[in-house]
Amino acid sequence: MTIDLQSVRKEFVARDGARTPAVEDVSLTLGEGEFVVIVGPSGCGKTTVLNMIAGLERPTAGAILADGRPVTGPGVDRGVMFQDYALFPWRTVAENVAFPLRFGPAGAGLSGAAIGDRVDATLTLVGLAAARDKYPHQLSGGMRQRVALARLLSYEPKVLLMDEPLAALDAQTRTILQDELLRIWGQDGPAASRRTVLFITHAIDEAVFLADRVVVMSSHPGRVREIVPVDLPRPRNDATRADPDFQRIAQHIWSLIKNEAYRAATS
Ligand SMILES: Nc1ncnc2c1ncn2[C@@H]1O[C@H](COP(=O)(O)OP(=O)(O)O)[C@@H](O)[C@H]1O
Ligand SMILES: [Mg+2]
Secondary structure, rough: OOOEEEEEEEEEEEOOOOOEEEEEEEEEEEEEOEEEEEEEOOOOHHOOOHHHHHHOOOOOOOEEEEEEEEOOOOOOOOEEEOOOOOOOOOOOHHHHHHHHHHHHHOOOHHHHOHHHHHHHHHHHHOOHHHHOOOOHOOOOOHHHHHHHHHHHHHHHOOEEEEEEOOOOHHHHHHHHHHHHHHHOOOOOOOHOOOOOOEOOOOHHHHHHOOOOOEEEEEEEOEEEEEEEOOOOOOOHHHHHOOOHHHHHHHHHHHHHHHHHHHHHHHH
């Protein structure tokens, strides 16, 4: 699925009438099967952009199209995943993953057996087959985020919208899940089998490692500062992280956001 943002603006209006311009003149296309990552300082409108694509917020001006049709609300073609796992603590791993299929529109027409098969296949894909009957409190943070990813994948959305999904994890777990995410996305297979991904992160190295293109945003109001192509070969792995080109692209992105980051850290 292709997503098109055309001169999108978003202004939040408080009850007292005060206006916060959150996002200004954002134009961006997510190509079919493309992995696009947004980086930028806190408050630059990353989440607002993602929420508008998800249909959770409406743009104040401009247009958002999914395969050419205006986005008017949430849909099962666009799946969302956030930093907090938002799992049901009283349901097992398998029940959490099955939830959107059993109770949401994505599962309409699927038999109980078909849902069970889909859940098992998804749990295997994310490396959780052995944990299917555990409860969230019995899992590490990394495993909980795998559950959240499995739940997102189980209903096979065409676009994955991921808002800092790895931000709460320790560095090692995060590195492992970056590798896994690319595997699950299909970086080892043909490009035609990949889903469209929009991924938000604060971490520049994570952005460069994952992305086909990195969208660097600046704040007040949030705008696209630059779109940086990442022409590192796939599949990517530990060798990628040591590649001088990787370092060069990361340095360039840091140079774009450094001043704002310093200001944010000292005010
Ligand atoms: N529901 C809201 N009401 C009012 N202002 C909001 C709301 N959501 C976000 N904002 C403001 O919009 C700007 C962008 O926020 P956000 O998209 O969350 O940024 P980011 O995800 O990059 O940190 C910020 O100034 C934030 O305070
Ligand atoms: Mg955010």
